[in-house]
Amino acid sequence: MKFFRQFFLAIKYFWLPIILTSATALTLTACNPANFKSAAAQVPQLVSSILSDPKTFNYPLSQESPNIFGLTYAGLTNQNPITGKIEPDLAQSWEISDDKLKIVFTMRDNLKWSDGEPLTVDDVLFSYNDIYLNKAIPTDVRDTLKIGEKGKLPTVRKVDNRRVEFTVPEPFAPFLSSATANAILPAHALQKSITTKDNEGKPQFLTKWGVDTPPDQLIVNGPYKLERYDTSQRIVFRRNPYYWRKDAQGNPQPYIERIVWQIVESTDTSLLQFRSGGLDNIGVSPEYFSLLKVQEKQGNFKIYNGGPNSSVTFIFFNLNKGKREGKPLVDPVKSGWFNTVEFRQAVAYAIDRQTMLNNTFRGLGLLQNSPLAVQSPYYISPKEGLKVYDYNPEKAKQLLKKAGFKYNEQGQLIDAQGNRVRFSLLTNAGNKIREAMGSQIKQDLSKIGMQVDFTPLAWNTYTDKISNTLEYDAGLIGFGAGLEPNDSANLWSPQGGSHLFNQKPQAGQKPIEGWEVAPWEAQIGELYIKGARELDDAKRKEIYAQTQQLSQEYLPFVHLVNAYSLSAVRNRFEGIRFSALGGAFWNIHEIKVID
Known part of the structure; x- marks a missing residue:
């Protein structure tokens, strides 16, 4: 993915x-x-x-x-996973201008490619100007380089035979830690x-x-x-x-x-x-x-x-309200359920994550409540005000009733129009942990009257559904979460290439009519832009705290267990x-x- x-x-x-x-x-x-x-x-x-x-x-x-x-x-730089510090890689050093808008990297001397050809500043220019910043190349790297509300891109120029200068349109805090880690590619082989x-x-x-x-x-x-x-x-x-x-x-x-x-x-x-x-x-x-x-x-x-692992595991619903060639991506009845926040919150309360941790994970993990890794300096814990969804099926039922759902004589959950609540949950086959998690989710949600058709699929089939055809109800998956929140910006930006729960069509895919962005969804995207612009770490943490709180309130992802x-x-x-x-x-x- x-x-x-x-x-x-x-x-x-x-x-x-x-x-x-x-x-x-x-x-x-x-x-x-x-x-x-x-x-x-x-x-x-x-x-x-x-x-x-x-x-x-x-x-x-x-x-x-x-x-x-x-x-x-x-790439030019590398991040030490022990200390979290940015360290030199192909670049031996760098200087940042006082206004924080220019970064000049000095390349190591006598670098070579695996075929013995020299690796030079020209390869850096080629990698960025001809590939990563080239709109004809559909690469997700470009998402990590977009800056500000308008998604402006940096400019890259050669200073001399050892130095290359990046200029950003506005201060961009994560530039050094994420953008400069992108692979440098060989101009002589690919130009x-x-x-x-x-x-x-x-x-x-x-x-x-x-x-x-x-x-x-x-x-x-x-x-x-x-x-x-x-x-x-x-x-x-x-x-x-x-x-x-x-x-x-x-x-x-x-x-x-x-x-x-x-x-x-x-x-x-x-x-x-x-x-x-x-x-x-x-x-x-x-x-x-x-x-x-x-x-x-x-x-x-x-x-x-x-x-705790540096990844997060969650389930997500397809919130896309759009159509392709006149056909809704999601059954309109189900789409109405999924786009009801009380429905998603009820699902979160109905999943017994502690039992999941005790049984499937043998106690070897923690309950996950945030889209950020716990190692990130911008992570906020439940003690700092992050909302959590401890197992409470009765509260789940109350939320559903508040949203207009009800129960029939068989105890099955139905919506206001009498449709039984039934949807499919997909994951990748072959991962025993995921399959066990999905089986428990199916059982837990049956206790609040929902019927879940849990279906592990071959990996290629699964990813085609959630990133290409977009014809699915819900998925169970994991996402890498590093120290820098902006590394996940393309997950949270409504325009991002990894905006799983409400994906826009990507390059080469069929267009989608009627695609909508919810106000809270847009707000999270705007906060990620604001967080990347802010250079003061304390203020950045306040911004990313808001993103975590909004995520937990509106639940585009129901976080589960972090092994x-x-x-x-x-x-x-x-x-x-x-x-x-x-x-x-x-x-x-x-x-x-x-x-």
Whole structure:
């Protein structure tokens, strides 16, 4: 999904396949990592697993996780997930003007691409001016660069051979932390695809670097380059010999020569492979924790606990009132329910989140009440006035009756016109936690008379419904939430490419007639603009406090449980600095294999 770009913006050296999972048909024997290990040269390597194939190798067009870009690309800056500080990456330093409208970056000397070609200021200009700021390229990166009510974009110019200047139309607090983390792309490999048009007059770049591209044609600047991709089996990365980092002794980094991502069919399969020694690390879901904890010493691994995860999980209703070719996206009867705030609040009160935490999550998590990660300095807690929806089915029924709903003799909920309240809830199949959550939600809502048709779908089918056709009732999904609220601006802006609950058509999609924006919805979007403009941190927190309060009052998302960030890692790796925001391998360039 397009809204998972946040992961790359916030943490560029860690992949987060546990947030979104999908099933890919694969036999355990055919994809046993041990088979690959025995056949390959024994070099320092890390073997992990992901649950689905990548959808593209073209970074600006990527809308989904898992993807390869955290390993293959770097930006001007990087955010340390331990300290939260912005650190140099391809740029060695920067200067901000007194009026906060100009930022001049000085690039590192002698940077190179993975093919040995020089990486220069011209590549920065190309990446921004020709791709990210180019309206002919439908990239979600542009959402992170829009500034102010009119969504003005920065200008980028070359100062000299080492320096590049960004000018913003007004002060923009998150510019350094989010916008400059975007991948820098190779002009020498991609420029021609921007200027050359296809039969429809579109840049050939839109079909460049798909997953069928031979790995040696992909030019990158990150710690690793793609060496091999076997569909539905594995992705193999090899250390980029031209990567810029070196340790204090002048040794090239990263130290690990090869990274292998096995593509497996489910989390259960990953668990079997990890326990048999075929995988070096695995995300530990709650149902696996007790089993793995007692095997730490015997299995020569350690379970790291980073505290609450940096993602939020929620259900959402389709609030889109629009039509396509005269046909409503949502059944008008259901749309009336979903767009009634008391209906959404009743759903929130009717879900027993504490039982969900105790049973599905085995107590390994916290109740989530905000769209912001608890680690964010702008997060406000219930103690600071954030509204919460503790389990209260009686209150849920009262709210429904207040909104004109009633109960028939069978205890079924019906609306004022006598229509039984029944809707479908979708999620991605293969994620056992999500499937358990959906099953409980179905049961909980039945207690207040609602019939929920819970349907896990193949990942591609699911994402097509919630971001393309927009023909769905409700969904259950997760969203990455970093330290900087503006990284999620495209979720909250009514014009944003990830405005899930009331999505506008995206580039290339059929138009929508009658699309409406609710006053509270517009207000949240305006507050995000205001928050990005404000440079005083205390005032920014006040602004983002309002966004959280409005979100919890009007409930475009019903937040559920935030699991602890747990990962089991073999003890053969040195240099692990685990973080909920970055995971186990965010500092992959520093990590060594010690056996």
